[in-house]
Amino acid sequence: MGLVLLARDSRASGIPQGRPAGASDVASLAPAEKTSAVRAATAGARRAHANHALEVEVESTKVESCGATASEPDAASDLVAIKVLKPNLLNDPCALACFGHEARLMRHLEHPNILQVISISENSTRPYLVVPYIEGGNLAHWTQHGRPLPTDLILKSVQQIAAALDYAHRRGITHRDLKPANVLLNADGRTFLADFGLSRTFFNDAVIDFGRAKGEGTAPYMSPAVARGEAEDTRCDIYSFGALLYEMLTGRPPFTGNTKDEVVKQVLAGPPSPILEINPRAPRGLVTVCEGAMGRELRGRYACMGDVLSDLALVSRGVKPAGAGSRCKQRKRLVDGRVFGATRQSLSVC
Known part of the structure; x- marks a missing residue:
């Protein structure tokens, strides 16, 4: 599984489309590299979607993220990260079950020191979680x-x-x-x-x-x-x-x-x-x-x-x-x- 720095969490009327920097842990990047990653993730054509869903190409695979906006953020607290399943695990039933288990479990854990899940998708194309982006890294x-x-x-x-x-x-x-x-x-x-x-x-x-x-x-x-x-x-x-x-x-x-x-x-x-x-x-x-x-x-x-x-x-x-x-x-x-x-x-x- 990997983390992809994606977007500002918002419900803007115009939902821009961007291309993330790939399925990697962006928290490990230096500040200058983070900025570059964000800019790379937000580059490309932009268009609005009436249903407020975002199509993002992640390693040549399209996924949907409701209510997230892949725009260049101006506040770290607005950043979110996408946790996606690695391509080689997409056909692994245990990995898929594990991913879904984590998604549902974390959705019900509400504690100030447990990373919250903002959004979940368990679609067969590319399951993923949307979580807050923690700038300090791990x-x-x-x-x-x-x-x-x-x-x-x-x-x-x-x-x-x-x-x-x-x-x-x-x-x-x-x-x-x-x-x-x-x-x-x-x-x-x-x-x-x-x-x-x-x-x-x-x-x-x-x-x-x-x-x-x-x-x-x-x-x-x-x-x-x-x-x-x-x-x-x-x-x-x-x-x-x-x-x-x-x-x-x-x-x-x-x-x-x-x-x-x-x-x-x-x-x-x-x-x-x-x-x-x-x-x-x-x-x-x-x-x-x-x-x-x-x-x-x-x-x-x-x-x-x-x-x-x-x-x-x-x-x-x-x-x-x-x-x-x-x-x-x-x-x-x-x-x-x-x-x-x-x-x-x-x-x-x-």
Whole structure:
């Protein structure tokens, strides 16, 4: 799948026609290149359509986008991007199903840190999504230089990512492909979680497991259980969140290799090199959260993103986080206390 910078989102009476710069991630371009891409996308003949539909030729394939205007924008907030399916996947039933699944799912997720879907087309010619264009690009472009990110940026970003995941998890949805390329940042530091193509709805037992059909997740960020080919619940996202935080703190992924198989072997052998050995200046609180999120076994990992959010809130206030192990013990005492109380009450009734 690719992103094509296309248009200003409007309902103008005259709908111009243009030719995008191709199915590529325009967010990766330098500012001058972005401007050129926009101009290239808006060059060509223009004509109005009474039904406010836009015909755009994308890699020699015409698609329709209702209510989008391929004109040269004067405000970044007006830009939209078209996410299209790669030509070689158009005859792949699983890829088509995955694309449609993502489109419908994202349409129903409304959270300030989840990328919203503006428009959807699942036509057989070329299915696509229309989403807001996030000018800051994705997190992969920030981490590619091999240096740790500024602490303020890390803390602000991971709190927003955690909030988005917590929102999705509470609705029975797990992302399953959390990685830097799927985290977008705009100019004012707002973070957006994108690409739910491999997500799974746990409240629906009949849902197609697209991830297991196509290879779930991205190797450096997948949990050991997923790397072994096992099914895992929302806590696979918690591990991937930790791997993402690891890269932000160290400037490199937790596991690397020349091939996916090499990386998977490292994930299975784990754990990764200690963060403080790579970056002695890494904030201790964030290191604690990262280690708790990347627990290799579920008993050593945060139980839910709500716990992660609670610890991140402590870190933001300069307070030592409880950590995954401590929170698991607190949760067990709370559950045991409730069970004991209920048992004592039932005995007194008898």
